[in-house]
Amino acid sequence: MRFRDRRAAGRELAERLIDRQRQGELDNPVVLALPRGGVPVADEVARALHAPLDVLVVRKIGAPFNPELGIGALVGDQPPLFDERALAVLDLTADRMSVQVASEREELRRREQLYRGGRPMPELGGRTVLVVDDGLATGVTARAALRAVRAADPPPARVVLAVPVASVEATTALRGEADEIVYVYQPRPFESVGQWYVDFAQLSDDEVVRTLSAASPGA
Numbered sequence: 001m002r003f004r005d006r007r008a009a010g011r012e013l014a015e016r017l018i019d020r021q022r023q024g025e026l027d028n029p030v031v032l033a034l035p036r037g038g039v040p041v042a043d044e045v046a047r048a049l050h051a052p053l054d055v056l057v058v059r060k061i062g063a064p065f066n067p068e069l070g071i072g073a074l075v076g077d078q079p080p081l082f083d084e085r086a087l088a089v090l091d092l093t094a095d096r097m098s099v100q101v102a103s104e105r106e107e108l109r110r111r112e113q114l115y116r117g118g119r120p121m122p123e124l125g126g127r128t129v130l131v132v133d134d135g136l137a138t139g140v141t142a143r144a145a146l147r148a149v150r151a152a153d154p155p156p157a158r159v160v161l162a163v164p165v166a167s168v169e170a171t172t173a174l175r176g177e178a179d180e181i182v183y184v185y186q187p188r189p190f191e192s193v194g195q196w197y198v199d200f201a202q203l204s205d206d207e208v209v210r211t212l213s214a215a216s217p218g219a
Contacts, residue, residue, distance in 0.1 A: 001185060005199040006037060006134050009164035010044025012184050017130070017162060020182070021049055026128045027157065032056040034133040034145055035115060036203040037193075041164060042132035043211050049130075053215035054122050055208075056131065056148065057112045058141045059104040061097060063090060070137075072097065073144035074108050081144045114205055115212060125154030135193030136163045136183070139170030146177040165196045 003009035020026050029051040033042030039055065046053035061072035061080060071090065072082040080101050082094055129149050136142055142161055149159050158179045166183040167190035174181060187196065194200040 001187075002195075003164055003197050005197060006040040006164075007044055009134065009184070009197070010041035010132075011048070013041065013132075013162055013164050013182070014045045014048035016182050016184060017045060017160075018048055025158075026130070026160070028126065029128045029130055030054065030122055030124065031130045031132055032145075032149065034058050034131065034141060035111065035208050036205070037135075038133035039203065039208050039211050041134050042130075043215055045130065045132055045162065046215060051130070052122060053212065055115050055212065056121075056145050057108055057115060058145045058148075059108040059111075060141050061100050061104050063092070064097075064100065070140045072101075073141040074101065074104055075144045075148040076108075076112075078144075078148065081140070081147070083138070083140050086138075086140075111205070115208060121152075124149065124152040124156045126157050128158040128160065129156040130160045130162050131178070132162045134164065135196065136161075136166035136170045136174075136181075137190070137193050138167075139174050142170070143174060143177055146174070150177075165193060166190075 029049055031042050031046040031051050031053045033039045033055050035055050035057060042053055059074045060070040063069040063071050071086040072080050074080050131145050146159060160180045161178040162182045165185045168186055171181050
């Protein structure tokens with residue numbers, strides 16, 4: 001089973017979340033998308049839940065020989081979060097990743113300025129925060145995002161990670177990082193997020209900005 005595109009995936013994911021909202025499990029929700037791919041998914045979720053939409057910019061840190069292989073992630077001005085096991089397997093250290101970290105932090109700041117335009121993050125204290133992406137493969141970026149949300153002051157009442165498709169390995173590794181992980185499919189074997197979409201075209205910055213501009217902002 002494959003999703004037609006990210007918006008179709010978002011609508012299916014929203015159906016799972018609406019049931020929880022009706023049961024009173026998603027009190028005072030705010031939806032935080034992980035751009036770029038998570039934005040159209042999160043937009044459908046936010047519309048279905050009648051919740052505000054915002055973004056949490058996270059940058060994956062890729063391996064030197066394969067940028068698509070995520071071995072770490074960055075959020076805001078926080079130190080990079082690395083998958084220590086991946087570093088060991090690849091015979092890498094955090095110090096040896098300094099060039100990649102500097103490059104990704106520069107891109108993170110560019111995107112934060114473009115997507116947020118100086119607007120502060122929404123108030124998360126006492127709310128149910130739904131962190132939404134288009135899929136969960138290794139879980140390294142999701143882990144960084146969830147920890148950033150948990151660190152909000154005052155803290156959220158509940159943190160939910162919601163994705164259309166997730167690997168068994170990632171959901172297992174992220175136990176304890178979120179109060180709940182919601183997904184539509186958890187296929188085996190799982191090679192990449194993109195294989196579960198018919199249309200997995202990369203989004204542009206303009207598409208992200210337009211979606212955020214048309215959505216209800218975080219409050």
